[in-house]
Amino acid sequence: MKKKLEMLEELQEVDQLIDSLKVKQNGLHDELNEIAQSVDAAREELAAMQADLSQLELEKGELEVNHAAELENILRAETNMKEIKTNKEFQAVGREITAAKKQVSDIEELVLQKIAQIETLSADVAGKKSLLDELTGNSSQRTAEKELEIKNIQNDIDADVARRETLTKEMPASLVKRFSALREQRRGQAVAIARNGHCLGCNMHLPPQLYNNLFKYEELLTCPHCQRILILKLQ
Numbered sequence: 001m002k003k004k005l006e007m008l009e010e011l012q013e014v015d016q017l018i019d020s021l022k023v024k025q026n027g028l029h030d031e032l033n034e035i036a037q038s039v040d041a042a043r044e045e046l047a048a049m050q051a052d053l054s055q056l057e058l059e060k061g062e063l064e065v066n067h068a069a070e071l072e073n074i075l076r077a078e079t080n081m082k083e084i085k086t087n088k089e090f091q092a093v094g095r096e097i098t099a100a101k102k103q104v105s106d107i108e109e110l111v112l113q114k115i116a117q118i119e120t121l122s123a124d125v126a127g128k129k130s131l132l133d134e135l136t137g138n139s140s141q142r143t144a145e146k147e148l149e150i151k152n153i154q155n156d157i158d159a160d161v162a163r164r165e166t167l168t169k170e171m172p173a174s175l176v177k178r179f180s181a182l183r184e185q186r187r188g189q190a191v192a193i194a195r196n197g198h199c200l201g202c203n204m205h206l207p208p209q210l211y212n213n214l215f216k217y218e219e220l221l222t223c224p225h226c227q228r229i230l231i232l233k234l235q
């Protein structure tokens with residue numbers, strides 16, 4: 001009986017070890033996802049900035065087309081002027097030219113604004129690009145480290161699973177089944193230590209007769225409060 005209890009205790013240890021390794025492994029998987037997400041986010045930001053830059057270039061190009069058209073209008077009006085006969089017509093074309101010249105200078109002002117915006121944004125894009133390169137480099141290094149860690153943990157898990165199999169082979173199948181069911185119900189702890197008249201699984205006081213029976217090692221005894229299998233430990 002004592003041997004059985006020792007095996008149960010060891011089985012619980014192995015199971016808890018496997019659980020904690022899996023938790024650690026899941027944490028590493030989450031970290032891997034976070035790394036990938038941060039790279040994706042930076043990439044998306046860069047793409048958005050590049051799209052803004054293209055838009056500015058496009059707007060600048062349109063302004064330049066308008067600029068050329070207005071200059072042509074002025075040239076045409078000035079040529080026409082030479083053939084004008086009446087003063088009234090002369091004045092009308094003069095107004096046209098003045099308006100077109102004003103238009104040209106407004107467009108030039110706008111083009112200068114676009115050029116300034118393009119310069120600022122181009123510098124930002126270049127900065128973002130080098131940040132992304134750095135981030136990508138760091139990420140692949142960190143990813144490789146995490147993947148190695150995950151692999152090492154998996155090796156530990158495999159070793160513990162093998163150890164568990166060896167252990168359970170030596171135990172009666174019914175006992176393993178009972179242990180597993182109990183473990184599921186009791187948040188991963190099927191076996192509890194009994195000490196000084198208490199169950200340390202639920203911290204409740206054990207009936208004195210039950211506690212005394214634990215010293216006899218005649219049968220598996222369970223806590224009446226939490227139903228865990230009790231293992232006597234004097235200290």
Ligand SMILES: [Zn+2]
Nearest residue numbers: 199202223226
């Ligand atoms: Zn208990």
